[in-house]
Amino acid sequence: MPYRSFAPSTLAAALAAALASQVQAADAPATLDRVEVTAQRRAESAQDVGIALSVLSGDELKARGVRGVNQLQDQVPSLEVEPAFGSGQAQFRIRGIGFQDYGANNASPVGVYVDEVGFAFPVQTQGLLFDLARVEVLRGPQGTLYGKNTTAGAINLLTRRPTRQAEAGFSVGVGSNSAVQAQGYLSGPLADGVRGRLSLASERGGAWQHNRLTGEKLGDQRVDAVRGQLEVDLTPTLQARLSLSHNQDRSDVPGLYVPTPRARTQQPADTDTTATGWGLKPDFAQAIGVSPDAKPSRDNRATNISLQLDWQLGATRLTSITARQRFTRHELADWDGTAVNHSDVDWRDNARVTTQELRLASAPQAALPWVVGAYYAKDRLSEDWQTDFRSDYGLITRTRYQQDGRATAVFGQADVPLAAQWTLVAGLRQERETRSLHDFSTGTTPVVPGLGVSGTASSLTTNQTSGKLALQFKPDAGTLLYASLSRGLKSGGITAHNTFNTLALTAFQPEKLVALELGAKADLSRALRLNAAVFHYDYRDQQFQDVTTSPTGALIGKIINIPRSRIDGGEVELQWRPLQGLTVAQSLGYKHGTFKAFNSPLLGNLSGHSQFFPKLSYGGSVAYAWTAQGFDWKAAADYSYRSNSPSWLNRLNVDGGTVYDIPAYWLANARLEVAPSNSPWLATLGVRNLFDRHYDLTRNFFGNRPSTADDLNVAAAGQPRTWTLTVSYAY
Structure with a gap:
């Protein structure tokens, strides 16, 4: 692309030309695009779906620099994603329905899917997002149409499919802290009735943290991902789609900073939140098989294969989706954020997941649309993790176990026309699930007689009914x-933390959510769209990280069930295209929850107390596109606000205060795109966290009783301001 200087006179001329072009186009009405989704397992307009959902195109997400599922929390209302201790264990929450667990073995209340195949464990969701068609975020219980039954909602990642015409493209970007990013795809016909698509993505560099003692950098990315797809028209009525993907992540693990002074170790609070620390004792490094000078890092690998068959049987369609997932995790983290071995953690996970879904559905435009189906899932997780606690307790702990899960379900849903303009939607699901944990052990080095658990097992079997009725x-x-x-459900499970008491392994029960929702979707004009929903949740057996009490009165950490809670709130989303080239989007989410019956041995009586999540989320975007001096230009900005996120950890703080709350914060991002008119080339300059705001993703502590002045408080900071310059080509 030829170089041009951007003198003030050139910019003024460009703006004048843009305004003139808008005057000339005043008679051409600006219209909003039709957004097609498959939220109900059939292609339809998002405005025709009676579900609260947000949709973002893959192109828009890429332009905004969204490369991971966690970043979606700044793009849609009522969604939060908190990384446990800054690790790869993501904790999702939609409309206040979430689950906090730093262990990897339990399911999330938010289902995350790639091309209709769900992940069994949250640690599987942290791969690179690339070559996506769109992302759909559904709010509210999902069960009658989805493989996984969830109480909070679902995040659907839909990849771009093979095309009937030849297509190719690539992008290369450089940015702050020596970051380099590259993506590419090649798609088109391979033979008569055969189409293929190959997509690649890679990231390097970007270290934005540093060791407060040595200055060594931390935060480099080293991610490679590939996806291959093959579509074959086996017969005029039978189509097969095979997808194979592999992701390898050998990046640095983000470090934690110290938000308050540590009197015991004379560690002052960090005034620079990009500062962190790490360090391994040589014998611990030898035990886990790494170098003593190793940085916090990961080596995670995921291989996913799926085969989808679509068979048109007259007026019905039979769909089969068979999938196999393999995921391995090696994550070395320093959870105290210093060179002192308060909590150096080494995770080793190995997961295998097999799923099978069969659906029989009417034609999409049938007078009475319906779908029935069956679902089967089998998963196995082996976990082995060690923690060096010797600075405080004189011990290294090691926890190992294997967990097996199996679920079977039948489901169905129908849209029954009642009269002109009225439709009744009815859905039902019956599910049986078994989880069993065996060979569980927690041991110590050095060995302490009577301290530890060995060869313990636990299991849980449930039969549950969920459903939906809508008008x-x-x-x-x-x-x-x-x-x-x-009515939605989230799986029960087993607390698999390092423990010295078998009572911690007592299974917790599934949580149940009855949701009442009222909503409206309206295209007020061809250029203005307004969607709104309000909800009331009756929440039973909410899963919560707390303690149980032994017969001797000892407190034992585990996940428990809260008898009853409630959450109320709503969202408003607006899209407006007031004139050609200008697009404005706004969203607002509000929620408030209360524990109705919750008397905790650890936290006290919380009945009537507010739940622990941010109440308010706000976001928006503005984009303006114009043509001037032979170039197509686009200036865009997106922004988000999240209110204060209160933490239940403050209930343990002997000093009182709110040191573990995540304070409210604003974020803003901006970009400028320029391309020669009618050219396949595009250059984009993007800036994330435009105003270089400090914000935290999570806060926590180590120690028996936290205090603001003398304990091991830690926090994971969000990234400071970064920039990226990207050049793209699309054929």
Whole structure:
């Protein structure tokens, strides 16, 4: 692309030309695009779906620099993602429904899917996002149409499919802290009735943290991902789609900073939140098989294969999705954020997941759309993790176990027309699930007689019913009003933390959520769209990280069930295209929760107390595109706000205060795109965290009783301001 200087006179001329072009185009109406989704397992307009959902295109996410599922929390309302101790164990929450567990063995209340195949464990979700068609975020219980039954919602990642015409493209970017990113794809026909697509992505560099003692950098990315797809028209009515992907992540693990002074170790609070620390004792490094000078890092590998068969049987379609996932995790983290061995952690996970889904559905435009199906899932997780606690307790702990899970379900849903403009939606699901943990052990080095657990087993079997009943009213082509009552479930499980008491392994039960939702979707004009929903959740057996009490009165850490809670709130989303080239989007989410019956041995009586999550989320974007001086230009910005996130850890703080709350924060990102008109080339300059705001992703502590002045408090900071310059080509 030829170089041009951007003198003030050139910029003024460009803006004048842009304004003139808008005056000339004043008679050309600006219209919003139709957004097609498959939230209900059939292609339809998002405005015709009686579910609260947000949709973002893959191109827009790439342009905004969103390369991981965790970053979606700044793009849609009522979604939060908190990394446990800054690790790869993501903790998802939608509308206040979440689950906090630093262990890897339990399911999330938010289902994350890639091309309709769900991940069994949250640690599997941290791969690179690339070559996506779109992302759909569904709020509210999902069960009657989805393989996994969830209480909070679902995140659907839909990849770009092979094309019937030849396509190719690539992008290369450089940025702050020596970051380098590259993506590419090649798609098109391979033979008569055969199409293929190959997609690649890679990231390097980007270290934005440093060791407070040595200055050594931390935060470099080293990620490589590839996806191959093959579509074959086996017969005029039978199509097969085979997808194989592999992701390898050998990046640095983010470090934690010290937010408050540590009197015991004379460690002052960090005034620079990009500072961190790490260090391994030589014997611990030898035991886990790494170098004594190793930085916090990971070596995670994921291989996923799926085969989808679609068979048109007259007026119905039979769909089969068979998938196999293999995931290995080696993550070395320093959870105290210093060179002192308060908590140096080495994780080794090995997961195998097999799923099979069969669906029989009516034609999408049938007078009475319906779908019935069956689902089967089998998973196995082996985990082995060690922690060096010797600075405080004189011990290294090692926890090992194997967990097996199996689930079977049948489900169905139908849209029954009642009268002109009225539709009744009814769905039902029956599910049986078994989880068993065996060969569980926690041992210590040095060995302490009587301290430890060995060869312990635990299991849980549940049979649960969930469903949905909704009434939809469509007074005109651009308006949908709906009311729904649904019941969702999240799997029960077993607390697999390092423990010296077998009572910690007592299974916790599934949580149940009855949701009442009222919503409206309206295209108020061809250029203005407004969607809104309000909800009330009756929450039973909420899963919460707490303690249980032994017969001797000892407190034993484990995940427990809260008898009853409630959450109320809603969202509003607006899209507006007031004139050609200008697009404005706004979103607002609010939620408030209360424990109705919760008397905790650890936290006290919390009945009537507010739940622990941020109440308010706000976001928006503005983009303006114009043509001037032979170039196509686009200036865009997106921004988000999240209110204060209160933490239950403050209930343990002997000094009182709110040191473990995550304070409210604003984030803003901006970009400028330029391309020669009618050219396949595009240059983009993007800046994330434009105003270089400090914000935290999580806060926590180590020690028996936290205090603001003398304990092992830690926090994971979000990235400071970064820039990226990307050049793209699309054929």
